[in-house]
Each structure stands twice: as structure tokens, then as C-alpha cells.
Amino acid sequence: MITDYLSAGWRSNFYRDLLAGMVVALALIPEAIAFSIIAGVDPQVGLYASFSIAVITAFVGGRPAMISAATGAMALVMVSLVKDHGLQYLFAATLLTGILQCIAGLLKLGTLLRFVSRSVMTGFVNALAILIFLAQVPEIALGNMQMYLMTGAGLAIIYLFPYLTRKIPSPLVCITFLTAVSIFADMDLRRVGDMGALPASLPQFLWPDVPYTLETLRIIFPYSCTLMAVGLLESLMTAVIVDDLTDTNSNKNRECVGQGIANFITGFLGGMAGCAMIGQSVINVKSGGRGRLSTLSAGILLLFLILVLGEWVKQIPMAALVAVMIMVSIGTFSWASIKNLASHPKSSSLVMVTTVVVVVITHDLAKGVFIGVLMSALFFARKVSRLLTIDSLLDESSQERTYSVHGQVFFASAESFAAAFNFKEVIERVTINVSAAHFWDLSAVGALDKVVLKFRREGTEVNVIGLNSASATIVDRLAIHDKPDALEQMLAH
Amino acid sequence: MADIFACVDGSIYADSVIDYAAWIGNALDRKIQLVHAQALHNEEALVSDLSGAIGIDAQSVLLEKLAAVDEERGKLDQKKGQLILDHAKERLKEQGVTDFKVLHQRGALVDVVVERDAQIGVVVMGKRGEHAPSSPIHFGVNLERVLRVIHKPLLAADKSFRPVKKIALAFDGGESGKRAIDWLAGSRLAANGECHILTVETDDLKTKEDLDRKLAEDQRSQFETHIIRQASKPSTAIAKFVENNQIDLLLMGAYSHSRIRQLFIGSTTSELLGSCACSLLLFR
Numbered sequence: 001m002i003t004d005y006l007s008a009g010w011r012s013n014f015y016r017d018l019l020a021g022m023v024v025a026l027a028l029i030p031e032a033i034a035f036s037i038i039a040g041v042d043p044q045v046g047l048y049a050s051f052s053i054a055v056i057t058a059f060v061g062g063r064p065a066m067i068s069a070a071t072g073a074m075a076l077v078m079v080s081l082v083k084d085h086g087l088q089y090l091f092a093a094t095l096l097t098g099i100l101q102c103i104a105g106l107l108k109l110g111t112l113l114r115f116v117s118r119s120v121m122t123g124f125v126n127a128l129a130i131l132i133f134l135a136q137v138p139e140i141a142l143g144n145m146q147m148y149l150m151t152g153a154g155l156a157i158i159y160l161f162p163y164l165t166r167k168i169p170s171p172l173v174c175i176t177f178l179t180a181v182s183i184f185a186d187m188d189l190r191r192v193g194d195m196g197a198l199p200a201s202l203p204q205f206l207w208p209d210v211p212y213t214l215e216t217l218r219i220i221f222p223y224s225c226t227l228m229a230v231g232l233l234e235s236l237m238t239a240v241i242v243d244d245l246t247d248t249n250s251n252k253n254r255e256c257v258g259q260g261i262a263n264f265i266t267g268f269l270g271g272m273a274g275c276a277m278i279g280q281s282v283i284n285v286k287s288g289g290r291g292r293l294s295t296l297s298a299g300i301l302l303l304f305l306i307l308v309l310g311e312w313v314k315q316i317p318m319a320a321l322v323a324v325m326i327m328v329s330i331g332t333f334s335w336a337s338i339k340n341l342a343s344h345p346k347s348s349s350l351v352m353v354t355t356v357v358v359v360v361i362t363h364d365l366a367k368g369v370f371i372g373v374l375m376s377a378l379f380f381a382r383k384v385s386r387l388l389t390i391d392s393l394l395d396e397s398s399q400e401r402t403y404s405v406h407g408q409v410f411f412a413s414a415e416s417f418a419a420a421f422n423f424k425e426v427i428e429r430v431t432i433n434v435s436a437a438h439f440w441d442l443s444a445v446g447a448l449d450k451v452v453l454k455f456r457r458e459g460t461e462v463n464v465i466g467l468n469s470a471s472a473t474i475v476d477r478l479a480i481h482d483k484p485d486a487l488e489q490m491l492a493h
Numbered sequence: 494m495a496d497i498f499a500c501v502d503g504s505i506y507a508d509s510v511i512d513y514a515a516w517i518g519n520a521l522d523r524k525i526q527l528v529h530a531q532a533l534h535n536e537e538a539l540v541s542d543l544s545g546a547i548g549i550d551a552q553s554v555l556l557e558k559l560a561a562v563d564e565e566r567g568k569l570d571q572k573k574g575q576l577i578l579d580h581a582k583e584r585l586k587e588q589g590v591t592d593f594k595v596l597h598q599r600g601a602l603v604d605v606v607v608e609r610d611a612q613i614g615v616v617v618m619g620k621r622g623e624h625a626p627s628s629p630i631h632f633g634v635n636l637e638r639v640l641r642v643i644h645k646p647l648l649a650a651d652k653s654f655r656p657v658k659k660i661a662l663a664f665d666g667g668e669s670g671k672r673a674i675d676w677l678a679g680s681r682l683a684a685n686g687e688c689h690i691l692t693v694e695t696d697d698l699k700t701k702e703d704l705d706r707k708l709a710e711d712q713r714s715q716f717e718t719h720i721i722r723q724a725s726k727p728s729t730a731i732a733k734f735v736e737n738n739q740i741d742l743l744l745m746g747a748y749s750h751s752r753i754r755q756l757f758i759g760s761t762t763s764e765l766l767g768s769c770a771c772s773l774l775l776f777r
Contacts, residue, residue, distance in 0.1 A: 013536055013537050016541055019543065020538075023545045161544070161546075162542075162544035168543065168544075169543060169544060170544050170546045171546065172545065245556055247559075278552075279547050282551050282552055285538075285555065286540070286541075286542050286555050287542060287543050287545070288540065290538050327546060330548075331549070334552075335549050
């Protein structure tokens with residue numbers, strides 16, 4: 001059974017997977033370095049992390065062809081942890097993130113993704129693109145005219161080279177060309193080597209050098225929680241994107257556990273926490289990657305290239321990295337969502353924009369998603385609360401009025417439910433027919449009780465019919481499996 | 494309900510599959526169901542753009558491109574499947590079979606067959622498939638996959654159909670072999686032709702009397718029993734018997750030994766599937 005578990009996903013797409021992995025590795029080097037710089041750590045931390053996360057998720061992840069490595073989303077969360085407490089606490093936080101993600105996967109929290117609506121996901125992706133772009137601004141601010149020209153040239157190469165040929169990755173051409181030019185012309189530019197240490201050997205196993213006390217746990221726990229949430233959110237959303245592109249399904253809970261294992265081991269190898277990358281996964285699928293071999297070859301080739309070409313990598317000008325990052329942010333942003341702002345419902349657009357604004361202000365993707373999910377839920381409740389109609393019939397002869405309630409009664413519509421009854425009318429008897437209504441929670445029952453009480457206080461006799469069928473929806477688990485048409489009956493109102 | 498599942502594809506074995514299915518459906522008085530499984534294309538990449546650059550709205554653009562390519566290919570596969578099934582229907586009608594069902598599904602043949610295991614009486618497949626010319630020694634990939642997974646008899650059809658007059662059953666004393674004997678004895682096939690049981694000599698099956706003891710009372714009269722002296726390999730001995738006596742159909746239990754034994758010593762089933770000159774009817 002273990003062999004089945006591990007062997008699924010290594011399908012017959014050998015050469016394309018290998019080739020796609022190579023393209024990804026070449027595009028991943030600048031990104032891993034850039035994200036390390038965002039987090040405020042040496043480039044080697046991001047590179048070791050990308051290597052170990054890619055290799056481990058190739059085996060234990062739940063979504064073949066998805067690329068996981070050190071990412072901007074996670075890097076942004078770590079900035080203050082690294083600044084205040086140092087690198088070792090980052091490794092400890094990575095360990096804890098891995099453990100929390102494993103727990104989330106085992107508790108099957110991956111299925112909670114269904115509560116994150118499309119607008120929130122679009123907002124997440126747009127906010128991520130904006131944050132990646134904003135992270136380049138300090139580097140641009142430090143530059144001079146030469147640096148701007150180099151960055152512009154880099155962008156031109158990245159977008160125009162594919163018209164020449166699609167067989168060579170254009171980010172690679174951009175970096176090689178700019179490095180060569182900057183060396184030959186002996187330009188005075190900031191280079192990768194100035195930003196910190198690069199890997200000189202294979203990653204070493206080391207225990208994070210932190211005191212094993214509750215104090216440490218108190219420090220790293222909030223960061224690990226946010227890292228866990230951001231990591232799982234981005235990984236599960238990317239998994240859905242790759243599912244669509246490859247037209248196959250994936251096991252979301254297995255992906256959570258896979259991310260957890262990868263982060264846990266990465267903490268011991270001197271890497272930062274990472275998650276799945278939308279941009280790289282799209283590049284991978286575009287280049288023909290479909291199986292786990294693409295992720296594995298990307299990770300291995302990444303480390304191989306870094307170790308072999310270390311000296312040259314140090315010479316890469318930051319302008320080239322900035323160009324690649326700008327390409328990533330442009331590609332990640334969903335430009336169609338701007339166009340759709342005019343045509344989509346206002347509530348969805350508001351959710352999307354709010355998510356983006358919250359994320360950009362707090363630099364915390366988890367907060368933005370949380371606010372977005374909350375807003376979606378409230379908008380949804382508001383829409384459903386309007387599905388309520390109450391009409392009434394007066395029987396002159398017997399001095400009786402029958403109110404018929406149709407629709408959904410819950411916390412959001414309880415008020416309008418109560419307001420629909422005419423308590424000022426002088427009448428002997430009132431019948432409230434709720435057999436065509438659904439009571440979803442105790443607020444609804446409370447509202448009904450209030451109405452009945454009010455009528456009785458006026459001296460009107462109240463008769464409620466159909467309460468059994470109406471309150472069948474109050475229970476947490478709806479037992480409709482034994483009645484094939486019960487679902488239709490329930491939704492017909 | 495137990496239908497004859499005739500699995501057809503675009504190879505040269507398809508005609509023989511139809512003929513064998515018609516024969517066995519007639520002999521056992523069962524209905525035929527034509528099955529064609531169209532391949533799923535998910536594992537292979539049809540689009541590969543190594544530019545490594547992600548442009549504006551990269552996801553949706555890529556998704557549209559992939560969907561368009563997949564749609565083209567899916568349409569072509571569908572047309573090809575239709576042609577294969579039309580040809581199969583024609584051939585069945587020529588054989589005089591008018592009452593049959595057609596199943597055209599997307600997915601691996603193994604999955605299609607396994608899902609319907611309860612409805613199957615016998616599965617009829619070609620020994621090889623569309624890759625036959627390129628790998629003449631090995632037998633078909635689908636055949637092995639289906640054979641290892643199903644619980645019903647499987648007829649591996651040879652390149653061309655031969656009217657079945659002489660039937661042989663290779664018996665090794667195991668469970669699946671006994672099942673084969675019971676099945677054969679209970680069907681009309683034993684009455685219509687010559688039936689031979691052969692066993693390669695083992696420790697507990699040395700003489701004809703040993704073999705007779707293994708058979709049930711009413712089965713002994715139906716079969717002619719043979720014991721083959723221990724030769725180099727059971728499969729060679731059986732293949733030689735088939736050739737010498739011009740057997741038209743060979744029955745046997747398939748893959749009755751453990752996987753480890755198959756790995757080290759080899760599998761009689763696999764060897765016979767490759768080397769036998771006639772069609773095989775295999776039991777699990």
C-alpha cells in the first residue's frame with residue numbers, strides 16, 4: 001500500500017517532465033534568492049529551502065506537477081521574526097509550521113477550502129502579486145539610471161525573446177545576458193553576492209540553536225500559525241489551479257500533510273518555510289510538466305546549478321532579479337478581475353477589493369483571507385435572508401387570519417420574520433402555517449416564540465401548524481439520505 | 494446477466510476477438526457486449542512551451558490553450574472509437590449475432606472492465622493490441638493488467654479465429670485449475686469437442702490415477718487425461734503438446750503462484766501467453 005501511495009503520479013511523461021523541471025529550476029533560482037532577500041536572510045536559506053521542499057513534496061505531496069519552494073507569501077510573514085529574533089528562531093518556526101500543517105492535514109482541514117470563495121481567492125492572488133512588486137521597490141529605490149536601464153532591458157528580453165524562440169527559457173536568457181553585459185562593461189551594480197552567503201555545499205542537518213523553553217514557543221507560535229495558514233491556503237489554491245490545467249484531481253489533505261513534512265525537514269536543513277508557487281506551477285504545466293518527476297528534477301537541478309555555478313550566480317546583478325520578479329508579479333496578478341469589476345456583482349467585487357486592501361496594508365495574507373471569508377459569509381447570509389415571503393388570508397366569518405410563511409428563517413431574517421405580522425389587528429384567532437418554511441437555527445425558533453407570545457399578550461389565540469417539517473433543518477446533520485426526493489422538496493421553497 | 498465482454502481496438506486482433514466472442518456467446522448462450530475504451534490523455538503533455546515567461550492572465554490563457562488542444566484530440570479519439578465499433582458491429586452482424594450491446598467509455602480498459610465485474614461472464618481480448626507489430630514477443634499491456642485484476646474467465650484471442658474442435662486444459666492441481674475444470678465440465682463445450690487434461694508431472698501428480706482422483710465423478714468421462722514427464726519448463730511442455738495435437742483452445746489457471754515466485758522462477762501464464770500457438774482461456 002505504501003508503494004502504491006508513493007508510486008502514483010510518476011507517469012509516462014518522462015522527457016517532458018525532465019525538461020519542464022529544468023525550465024522551472026532556472027526560473028526558481030532568481031526567485032528563491034529574491035524571496036530570501038525579502039525575508040531578510042541569506043540567499044542560501046531560500047535556496048536550501050527550495051531544494052528540500054521541492055524534492056520532498058515530489059514524493060509526499062498530493063498534487064503532481066505543482067512546484068513548492070520558498071515563496072514570497074511566506075517570506076513576508078517572516079520579516080519581523082528574523083529582524084527581532086534571528087535566523088535560528090526562523091528555523092524553529094519552520095519546524096513548528098511543518099508540525100501544524102501535518103496536524104491540519106490529518107484533521108482533514110484541507111476540505112475547509114470550500115469556504116474560501118472565488119472572490120477571496122482572486123483577492124489573495126492579486127494581493128500576492130502587488131506585494132511581490134512592492135518588495136522590489138526598495139531595491140529599485142537604491143538603484144541609479146544604469147540599474148533602471150538594465151531592469152528595462154531585462155524585462156524587454158523576458159517578454160520579447162519568446163517571439164524568437166520558445167525552446168530556451170527567456171528569464172535564463174535575461175539573467176545570462178545582463179550578467180555578461182554587467183561584467184564586460186564592468187558596471188557598478190549591486191549583485192547577488194552582496195546580499196549574503198550562497199550555498200557552498202549540500203545542506204547540513206542541524207538542530208535549531210534556540211532554547212527549548214515555553215518562552216521560545218510563545219515567540220514562534222503566532223508566526224507558525226500564520227505561516228501554516230498562508231502556506232496551506234496558497235498550496236491548496238495552487239493545487240486547484242493545477243487541477244484545472246491538467247484536468248486531473250488531487251488529494252488536498254495529502255497535500256497538507258506533504259507540505260507539513262517538507263517544512264518540518266526543511267527546518268532541520270537550514271531553510272525557510274515555503275509553500276506552493278502559482279507562477280512556477282503555471283510555468284511547469286506550460287512547459288509540459290505533468291508528473292512528480294518535474295517537481296523532483298526542478299529541486300535537484302536547482303541545487304546542482306547553484307553548487308556548480310555558484311561563482312557565476314554571485315555575479316548576477318540585482319537588476320536582473322528585479323526584472324524576473326516583476327514578470328512574476330505581472331503574471332500572477334489577475335488582470336481579468338479588473339475588467340470584471342464592472343460586470344460582476346458588487347458584493348463579490350467588494351470582497352475581492354477588501355481582501356486586497358487588507359493584505360497590502362497588513363502585509364499578512366492570512367488576515368486578508370480571513371476578512372474576505374467573513375465578508376463572503378455575511379453577504380451570503382444577507383442574500384438568503386431575502387428568500388422569505390409571508391402572506392396572509394383573512395377569513396371574515398370565523399374571525400381568523402392565516403399567515404403562510406415561505407422561505408428561509410435564520411438569524412439574518414428573524415427580524416423581518418417578526419416584522420411581517422400585524423399585531424395591531426384585533427382578531428380572535430391566528431394560524432401561522434410554517435410547513436413551507438425552513439428554520440435553520442435557534443434564532444428562528446426564538447423569533448417564532450416571540451411572535452406567538454406577542455399575539456397571546458394581545459388576547460389572540462395562536463395556532464402554529466407544520467412546525468415539525470419546518471424545524472427539520474435545525475439539526476446539524478440533515479438526514480435526507482433515505483428519502484430520494486426529500487432534497488428537492490426542501491429546496492423547492 | 495453474465496455477458497461476453499468483447500474488447501475491441503484498432504489492431505489486427507480485433508476481428509479475431511469478434512469471432513471468438515460470437516463463438517463463445519453462441520456456445521454458452523450469452524449476450525455479447527462490445528467494449529471500446531478510449532484512452533485518457535491526462536498523463537501526457539501535448540503543449541510544451543519552454544519560454545519560462547508568464548504573461549498577462551497566464552492561468553486563463555494557458556487553460557484555454559490546453560482545453561482547445563485536448564478538445565481536438567478528444568474529438569479525433571472519439572471518431573476513431575466510433576469507426577472501430579462500427580466495424581465490430583458489422584462483423585458481428587455477419588456472424589449472425591443481432592442482439593448485442595455497445596459500450597464506448599473513456600478511461601483505462603482495466604478500470605472499465607473492473608467496474609462492471611459483476612455483469613461479466615467471459616472477457617474476450619486480443620493477445621496483443623495496437624503495438625503488436627513493434628513488440629512481437631511480449632503480449633499486450635492491457636491483457637496483463639485485466640488478467641491480474643478480474644475474477645472472471647478471460648479469453649486471450651490469437652491473431653485469427655479457428656473453429657474450436659480440440660480443447661486442452663493445463664492443470665497444476667491448484668484452485669484456479671479446478672475452477673477451470675468445473676467450468677469446462679459444466680459448459681456445452683465439453684460435449685461438442687474433444688477435451689484433454691494435461692498435467693506436467695509433479696510430486697503428487699505422477700500417474701493418470703492421481704489425476705483421475707482429482708477430478709469429480711461425473712467429470713472423468715468427459716476428459717482424456719495426459720501426464721507429461723517433467724521437462725525443462727512446464728510452459729515449453731504444454732506449448733509442445735498444443736502444437737503436436739493441434740489444440741484449438743487451451744484452458745488454464747492464471748497467475749496461481751505468488752508474485753515473488755513469478756519474479757524469480759517466472760510465470761507459466763506469461764510464458765504461454767507469449768509462446769502458445771492457439772488462443773487461451775484463463776481462469777483466476
